[in-house]
Amino acid sequence: MNENTIDSLREALKHSPENTTLRLLLADTLLSVNRLDEAETEYTTLLKQTSDTKAKIGLAKVFFHKGNFSACNVILEEVIDSGIQEVAVFTLYAKALLKEHAIGKAVEMYQKALALNPNFFDEELDRQLKVKSVQEDTEPLDELDDRFLEKPTINFDDVGGMDTVKKEIELKIIKPLAHPELYKAYGKKVGGGILLYGPPGCGKTYIAKATAGQVHAKFISVSLNDILDMWIGNSEKNLHEIFDLARENTPCVLFIDEIDALGASRSDMKQSSGRHLINQFLQELDGIESSNDGVLILGATNTPWNLDPAFRRPGRFDRIVFVPPPDALSREAILRLKLKGKPTENIDYNQLAKKLGHYSGADIDALIDIAIELKLEASFADGIPKPIVTKDLITAAKKHKPSTQEWFTTAKNFALFANDSGLYDEILSYLNLKK
Secondary structure (H helix, E strand, O other): OHHHHHHHHHHHHHHOOOOHHHHHHHHHHHHHOOOHHHHHHHHHHHHHHOOOHHHHHHHHHHHHHHOOHHHHHHHHHHHHHOOOOOHHHHHHHHHHHHHOOOHHHHHHHHHHHHHHOOOOOOHHHHHHHOOOOOOOOOOOHHHHHHHHEEOOOOOHHHOOOOHHHHHHHHHHHHHHHHOHHHHHHOOOOOOEEEEEEOOOOOOHHHHHHHHHHHOOOEEEEEOHHHHOOOOOOHHHHHHHHHHHHHHOOOOEEEEEOOHHHHOEOHHHOOOHHHHHHHHHHHHHHHOOOOOOOOEEEEEEEOOHHHEOHHHHOOOOOOEEEEOOOOOHHHHHHHHHHHHOOOOEOOOOHHHHHHHOOOOOHHHHHHHHHHHHHHHHHHHOOOOOOOOEOHHHHHHHHHHOOOOHHHHHHHHHHHHHHOOOOOOOHHHHHHOOOOO
16 A cells, blocks of 8 residues: 555646645655654655745654764754643654663753653663663662662773773872872862763773772762662752762762763753752862862763863863774773683684774774674574674674764864864764864
8 A cells, every 4th residue: 555655646746846744744655664864864855945834843753764973953942942842752852862872862852852751662762871760769868878889890901902091090089099198288178070082882881880999999989870760859959969979988980971961061951950960060160068088070971072171161061082983902802701612613813903903992892793603603503502703793893883982973073173172082082183
């Protein structure tokens, strides 16, 4: 039936190519049967004739289904900024943002959908974005200990490469802890913050935990979901309790992942609850009510350009450090570690490492999984595990491209055109570009 409809609409458009209603109906029909390339063509043609909102939303849906989440988000942001208030639009935007790890913004969009229709429910978004209720979030600090506080068993010796990152952390964190009397003599506090940024999956959490192990400190790792609550006021309370837990266990490394979700530009935060949370965070960083002496704060973000400039003032995150994908030596070490204990034969780790430029640690994990699936398939015939060889991993690499490439496409634009303070010079160096 859809095929006949598509043929009829195409025929009608031959006689009336400027008929936007017909073209929108054709594009929507093509989308409904998952003929995405054809649907994209029709929506794009239509948008050259008109700025129809329905066509923009349709094109965003096409990009979402094709996995081009960045393009989908750009379109939906424009649609929402134009004033449209639709549950379906907010929901799609939340899902696309989630795919790009923009969790804070995804939460905001899902909340807007729920505000329009309190009875609305989306299982995927509810599972990934909704956090605990007020009753569950009122646990005292001694119960928080079990959830968040740990004593790491790794240190910098366990971190391959990352020499620049380790040097910055040593200057800002390790030296002050090793020589507190010198800092005290000059009236300087031991503590402060470093912001780690870079593409996803490149070891920001691991280096933070190794930092705590290096200085024999306690370690607290929290992400957005540990702090955000759907109830106004509870997120600020959660944040304060996390900082208090760190203050009661000094020296302590407090690692806050997805910090861009907390530190989005305040001018972008239309909801007062979002602004309150940011202001609470800034107060905690400044230690206005309680001293942060001995609390070492590491933040991690994939999108530093979304961070409020107030976060980078002296005494807050006044050092920002680029965490690039692992270099060749690090990639080789990761390959050896991940393949340890698995059936392998004559793996040329050096050759593989050279071929995996721009691969993150998470990408290497994915590549090995693909190789294992191929070997499992071959092993089903006789039930005997077939060893993984170099060729298997090279074949897998052809099926999995480095996920960091899309991040660098965006980051390069900021480094070239929004880098007046030289904040992103390390990106240009990594890409061998000159501003």
